[in-house]
Amino acid sequence: MTGSIFYWIAFVVTALAAVFAAVMVITRRNPIHSAMFLVLNFLCIAVLYLLLNAQFIAIIQVMIYAGAIMMLVIFVIMLLSVEEEERRRKIPVPLAQMLGMVLVFILFAQLIFGVVVKVLPGEQGEFSPERIAELGDVKTIAGLLFTKFLFPFEVASIILLVGIIGAVILSKKER
Amino acid sequence: MLNTYVPVLFLIGLAVFFAVFAVGVSHLLGPRRVNPVKASPYECGMITLGPTHQAVPIKYYIIAMLFLVFDLEVVFLYPWAIVFRKLGVFGFVEMMIFVFILLIGFIYVWKKGALEWE
Amino acid sequence: MELFQVQVTMTDLLVIAPELALTGFALVILLMSAFARPERRGFLGYTALLGVVAAMVSLYWGIGVEASAFGGMVRIDPLSFFFKAMILLICLLIVLVSLGYAKREGIGFGEYYVLILFAAVGMMLMASGVNLLIIFLGLEVMSISIYILAGIMRDDTRSVEAAFKYFLLGAFASAFLLYGIALIYASTGTLDLAGIGRVLAEQSWISGRPILITGVALLTVGFGFKLALVPFHMWTPDVYEGAPTSITAFMATGVKAAGFAAFVRVFFYALPSLQAHWTQIMWILAVATMTVGNIIALSQSNIKRMLAYSSIAHAGYILVAFVAGNELGISGILFYLLAYVFMNIGAFTVVILLGKKGEENTLIGDYAGIGYHHPLLALAMAVFMFSLAGVPPTAGFMAKFYVFSAAVKADYYWLAVIGVLNSAVAAYYYLRVLIYMYFREPEREQAIGGFSPAAVLAIIISVWGVLQMGILPSAFLALARQSIQFLL
Numbered sequence: 001m002t003g004s005i006f007y008w009i010a011f012v013v014t015a016l017a018a019v020f021a022a023v024m025v026i027t028r029r030n031p032i033h034s035a036m037f038l039v040l041n042f043l044c045i046a047v048l049y050l051l052l053n054a055q056f057i058a059i060i061q062v063m064i065y066a067g068a069i070m071m072l073v074i075f076v077i078m079l080l081s082v083e084e085e086e087r088r089r090k091i092p093v094p095l096a097q098m099l100g101m102v103l104v105f106i107l108f109a110q111l112i113f114g115v116v117v118k119v120l121p122g123e124q125g126e127f128s129p130e131r132i133a134e135l136g137d138v139k140t141i142a143g144l145l146f147t148k149f150l151f152p153f154e155v156a157s158i159i160l161l162v163g164i165i166g167a168v169i170l171s172k173k174e175r
Numbered sequence: 176m177l178n179t180y181v182p183v184l185f186l187i188g189l190a191v192f193f194a195v196f197a198v199g200v201s202h203l204l205g206p207r208r209v210n211p212v213k214a215s216p217y218e219c220g221m222i223t224l225g226p227t228h229q230a231v232p233i234k235y236y237i238i239a240m241l242f243l244v245f246d247l248e249v250v251f252l253y254p255w256a257i258v259f260r261k262l263g264v265f266g267f268v269e270m271m272i273f274v275f276i277l278l279i280g281f282i283y284v285w286k287k288g289a290l291e292w293e
Numbered sequence: 294m295e296l297f298q299v300q301v302t303m304t305d306l307l308v309i310a311p312e313l314a315l316t317g318f319a320l321v322i323l324l325m326s327a328f329a330r331p332e333r334r335g336f337l338g339y340t341a342l343l344g345v346v347a348a349m350v351s352l353y354w355g356i357g358v359e360a361s362a363f364g365g366m367v368r369i370d371p372l373s374f375f376f377k378a379m380i381l382l383i384c385l386l387i388v389l390v391s392l393g394y395a396k397r398e399g400i401g402f403g404e405y406y407v408l409i410l411f412a413a414v415g416m417m418l419m420a421s422g423v424n425l426l427i428i429f430l431g432l433e434v435m436s437i438s439i440y441i442l443a444g445i446m447r448d449d450t451r452s453v454e455a456a457f458k459y460f461l462l463g464a465f466a467s468a469f470l471l472y473g474i475a476l477i478y479a480s481t482g483t484l485d486l487a488g489i490g491r492v493l494a495e496q497s498w499i500s501g502r503p504i505l506i507t508g509v510a511l512l513t514v515g516f517g518f519k520l521a522l523v524p525f526h527m528w529t530p531d532v533y534e535g536a537p538t539s540i541t542a543f544m545a546t547g548v549k550a551a552g553f554a555a556f557v558r559v560f561f562y563a564l565p566s567l568q569a570h571w572t573q574i575m576w577i578l579a580v581a582t583m584t585v586g587n588i589i590a591l592s593q594s595n596i597k598r599m600l601a602y603s604s605i606a607h608a609g610y611i612l613v614a615f616v617a618g619n620e621l622g623i624s625g626i627l628f629y630l631l632a633y634v635f636m637n638i639g640a641f642t643v644v645i646l647l648g649k650k651g652e653e654n655t656l657i658g659d660y661a662g663i664g665y666h667h668p669l670l671a672l673a674m675a676v677f678m679f680s681l682a683g684v685p686p687t688a689g690f691m692a693k694f695y696v697f698s699a700a701v702k703a704d705y706y707w708l709a710v711i712g713v714l715n716s717a718v719a720a721y722y723y724l725r726v727l728i729y730m731y732f733r734e735p736e737r738e739q740a741i742g743g744f745s746p747a748a749v750l751a752i753i754i755s756v757w758g759v760l761q762m763g764i765l766p767s768a769f770l771a772l773a774r775q776s777i778q779f780l781l
Contacts, residue, residue: 001391021495031700096488099564107507110503110504110506110507111503111504112502113503113505114480114502114504114507115504117503125314126481146362148332149426150301151309151362151363151366151427152366152426152427152430153429155418155430155434158414158434159430159433159434159437162411162412162434162437162438162441163409163410163437165323165404165408165441166437166440166441168404168446169402169404169441169445169447169454170441170444
């Protein structure tokens with residue numbers, strides 16, 4: 001299916017939209033506008049996941065990122081005083097930013113080169129797209145998450161717990 | 176495979192079309208008589224003074240943060256429920272450990288009064 | 294592989310026994326701190342101490358054992374044993390130091406100890422993970438705990454600033470690391486370190502694998518941030534100055550130990566076939582890190598900032614051993630880190646004891662005349678400063694000796710020369726503290742702000758460590774050599 005013209009059109013349109021939204025996020029002066037473009041970016045990435053046949057991840061992307069995390073981001077923007085940021089003058093591009101751009105360009109060129117020459121050897125995983133389609137996407141993820149990756153899964157609960165503790169002690173009065 | 180998404184795409188297109196159409200048509204056809212009173216933010220209220228932006232109290236943030244954490248927990252529960260029968264007792268114990276650790280976090284949050292709206 | 298079939302054996306649990314013990318105690322302390330009344334929370338620190346001791350006991354099983362657990366996710370072998378033991382030692386010293394300090398600064402509630410224990414769990418996962426996924430998760434558990442710990446003094450703007458800076462830059466660093474891991478996965482098809490090593494050994498031709506190179510570069514950047522290597526060190530002085538002093542000591546030793554554990558594991562275990570390539574980058578990083586750290590440290594007037602730059606410089610010395618990459622070099626990394634644990638935690642403990650509530654009294658000028666008012670404390674500080682400067686017969690001297698001789702042995706003469714010159718420069722600012730302590734008149738009466746027997750015990754352990762490793766280093770070096778034997 002990756003060969004079909006429909007697939008490529010869908011991919012190119014979504015990818016361009018994602019890049020456009022990402023650029024808008026970092027260039028808008030009003031943080032709320034940035035946040036809205038971030039939502040667009042997240043939605044485009046969800047579509048890219050769909051194109052990769054990862055339905056579960058796509059749904060999670062919408063639920064967690066475009067939903068819950070964006071809500072958090074907007075609360076934080078509303079917590080801070082936004083006006084100052086809006087009024088700030090344009091800063092000239094310093095040396096560090098120029099250097100950063102050059103490095104990003106090199107990184108990008110490396111990646112493009114890597115994709116073009118298609119040197120992706122290594123071990124082929126046992127879960128080919130056909131196998132996943134046969135088993136079902138969620139079922140494959142669940143099967144691996146709760147067996148092979150059971151230890152990382154339990155560690156994730158510790159990370160979440162630490163996050164809870166942090167939210168409480170950094171923003172709540174001691175009692 | 177991808178063809179299954181065609182109805183979804185169609186639906187999105189329809190929704191966008193309807194929104195654009197409704198707003199656009201009323202924009203084109205509706206009469207417009209603008210005057211300063213009508214253009215003010217609150218036509219029948221007080222004139223606003225100073226910045227209209229008000230900082231939101233931090234209690235909203237902590238609720239949002241806690242929601243996010245427990246939302247993530249639920250995300251893990253969904254695939255678990257799908258394969259629950261196949262995993263058997265082992266899977267049950269595994270998920271109970273995960274939930275137990277977060278339950279301790281929940282008890283802690285509750286006891287600390289982070290869920291109270293004060 | 295058949296889906297849905299898995300079992301956890303006793304061996305699996307034994308391999309992660311120290312992590313389990315610390316997690317269990319952390320959960321208990323968290324519940325106790327939620328239920329105990331504020332005035333009754335003094336015992337929570339002692340419970341944390343008990344937890345660390347329990348973890349040490351459970352680590353005892355791992356002596357000389359080589360076993361992996363959870364389908365090759367984590368592993369206990371001499372290398373991870375050495376680092377786990379070192380991390381638990383750091384944790385023990387930090388909790389000892391905190392007992393008095395946290396009470397003085399009003400941060401002695403349970404969460405403080407919970408987060409220290411969780412950070413130690415993350416560090417140990419980094420040290421024992423043989424899968425990039427576990428290394429990343431361990432790093433996150435450690436980092437998130439430490440972001441919070443850095444900002445735990447919420448009423449002090451410097452502490453909040455430290456937490457914020459560390460969090461923002463740390464999040465970027467994690468993103469770099471994760472992207473690097475993703476690209477390495479893309480080009481090798483596995484996250485397992487041994488698997489990556491196998492794939493790369495089969496195809497040593499790398500010039501046509503830009504994705505792999507990019508991945509390794511991003512991985513280096515990510516680790517470089519955590520280890521505060523130049524040019525990824527910008528956050529270090531502000532964060533080290535603003536964070537509570539006990540946490541600064543924890544960051545300078547614990548995060549470095551865990552970071553270097555993962556660094557050594559990834560580069561010598563998974564990427565040895567690319568050694569010729571990454572050595573060149575490490576060479577530059579080592580020189581930059583040593584030189585920048587030492588030169589900026591010269592002009593510092595705050596002792597916490599000075600120790601921050603000094604910790605950057607020490608990471609540079611450790612990188613010299615990393616570049617050398619021979620047997621003496623890799624065991625030198627382990628030896629150096631252990632020596633650094635003793636001398637650095639010792640020095641920070643003295644800073645804590647001489648400080649006053651609200652992080653006052655941390656200027657080097659404030660140390661004038663300490664030598665007469667508190668002769669024993671000043672003597673301990675002198676030992677730590679001599680060791681940091683690398684004066685015999687202290688641990689710091691032996692550590693530098695091994696590191697530089699490893700560089701010479703591997704024909705990196707210039708690196709060794711630069712390192713020795715750097716140590717000479719560094720001696721100036723360490724000895725300046727001594728001059729203030731012994732040869733300057735005090736401007737005002739000095740009183741010890743946070744005296745506690747536990748902190749004194751921590752100083753005694755540190756002094757013992759520094760002198761023992763300096764006078765009789767062979768046993769420690771032999772241990773370090775045994776720990777890395779299987780890598781060669």
